[in-house]
Amino acid sequence: MQAHAYAAHDHESPLAPFSFERREPGPDDVAIEILFCGVCHSDLHTAKGEWGGTIYPCVPGHEIIGRVIAVGGEVTTFKTGDLVGVGCIVDSCQRCASCHDGLEQFCENGFTGTYNSPEQAGGGNTLGGYSDRIVVRQGFVLRLPEGLDPAAAAPLLCAGITTYSPLRHWKVAPGQHIGVVGLGGLGHMGLKLAKAMGAEVTLFTTSPGKEADARRLGASDVVISTDKAAMAAVAGRFDLILNTVSAPMNLDPYLRALKRDGTMVMVGAPPEPHKSPAIFEMIMRRRSIAGSLIGGIAETQEMLDFCAAHGVASDIEIIPIAAINDAYERMRKNDVKYRFVIDMESLKDVASLAA
Numbered sequence: 001m002q003a004h005a006y007a008a009h010d011h012e013s014p015l016a017p018f019s020f021e022r023r024e025p026g027p028d029d030v031a032i033e034i035l036f037c038g039v040c041h042s043d044l045h046t047a048k049g050e051w052g053g054t055i056y057p058c059v060p061g062h063e064i065i066g067r068v069i070a071v072g073g074e075v076t077t078f079k080t081g082d083l084v085g086v087g088c089i090v091d092s093c094q095r096c097a098s099c100h101d102g103l104e105q106f107c108e109n110g111f112t113g114t115y116n117s118p119e120q121a122g123g124g125n126t127l128g129g130y131s132d133r134i135v136v137r138q139g140f141v142l143r144l145p146e147g148l149d150p151a152a153a154a155p156l157l158c159a160g161i162t163t164y165s166p167l168r169h170w171k172v173a174p175g176q177h178i179g180v181v182g183l184g185g186l187g188h189m190g191l192k193l194a195k196a197m198g199a200e201v202t203l204f205t206t207s208p209g210k211e212a213d214a215r216r217l218g219a220s221d222v223v224i225s226t227d228k229a230a231m232a233a234v235a236g237r238f239d240l241i242l243n244t245v246s247a248p249m250n251l252d253p254y255l256r257a258l259k260r261d262g263t264m265v266m267v268g269a270p271p272e273p274h275k276s277p278a279i280f281e282m283i284m285r286r287r288s289i290a291g292s293l294i295g296g297i298a299e300t301q302e303m304l305d306f307c308a309a310h311g312v313a314s315d316i317e318i319i320p321i322a323a324i325n326d327a328y329e330r331m332r333k334n335d336v337k338y339r340f341v342i343d344m345e346s347l348k349d350v351a352s353l354a355a
């Protein structure tokens with residue numbers, strides 16, 4: 001089926017209108033008309049070739065909310081008209097131990113990303129959500145629960161699950177002290193989700209100007225991380241610290257802020273390594289540094305249901321697709337609160353102009 005999109009054609013040109021063919025839905029496939037797509041930092045890095053390995057033309061987008069327009073004959077869980085989501089993963093091998101455990105993000109044969117990723121069969125390269133339609137196997141399609149705003153739910157598919165999964169894995173519980181480092185797309189979801197799980201949440205930030213917003217989003221405390229006295233005052237306080245920053249930093253002050261047996265989970269991927277942490281800080285109170293990557297499909301559904309039950313969604317700014325290049329420039333300056341979401345209706349204007 002014909003799809004209209006915005007694509008990067010090389011690492012420097014602005015994204016521009018692009019048309020291509022999606023596969024016709026097979027027996028196990030769901031065809032989706034895309035309503036909204038969130039704009040993740042990964043989109044920008046991939047479109048601009050900053051992580052290497054970008055295959056052009058590249059259609060980014062892995063925070064997709066849409067409506068089912070057709071289903072294959074073996075699809076039992078979705079029907080035409082359903083509101084659904086598609087996140088960062090559209091396929092995996094389904095045979096390895098990780099897939100067996102519902103941890104498709106750790107598929108030992110490599111999961112298929114929603115864009116710029118080799119397909120499991122057929123040898124194609126996936127094209128993502130900055131488009132009007134997508135075709136996805138039913139096992140990788142999420143149900144949008146009642147009560148979630150479709151646009152504000154889109155960023156849950158990447159920013160939401162990336163922060164929800166470690167909070168769940170490390171069993172955040174009411175009354176625990178949770179730190180969130182950095183207030184961007186990931187950090188603002190971390191604050192909201194940890195608060196909704198009943199934790200006492202503290203934001204670590206270098207920007208004093210973010211305090212009021214952090215408190216509105218669920219933080220009961222804000223620590224300016226460049227203030228040595230303020231950092232020393234919270235030593236030994238936190239059960240878990242969710243570090244969302246994707247720039248190299250000194251990890252030691254955060255290690256000192258952990259309790260005995262506390263863990264700092266890294267979900268931001270810096271282009272250069274962090275300075276090596278002081279192992280002494282880890283030995284003395286059996287502290288850990290860990291990493292976490294998005295979440296599996298079942299856990300992503302659990303996260304959406306949790307968000308609907310607790311009234312949690314992303315703070316968004318809706319843009320037409322023609323504004324995507326400006327949005328990228330603003331993301332480079334951290335000038336977004338806290339996620340751009342493309343209204344895909346705007347693609348129809350572009351497509352009719354191009355026709």
Ligand SMILES: [Zn+2]
Pocket residue numbers: 040041042043062088158159
């Ligand atoms: Zn993402």
Ligand SMILES: [Zn+2]
Pocket residue numbers: 092093094095096097098099100106107108109110
């Ligand atoms: Zn697998």
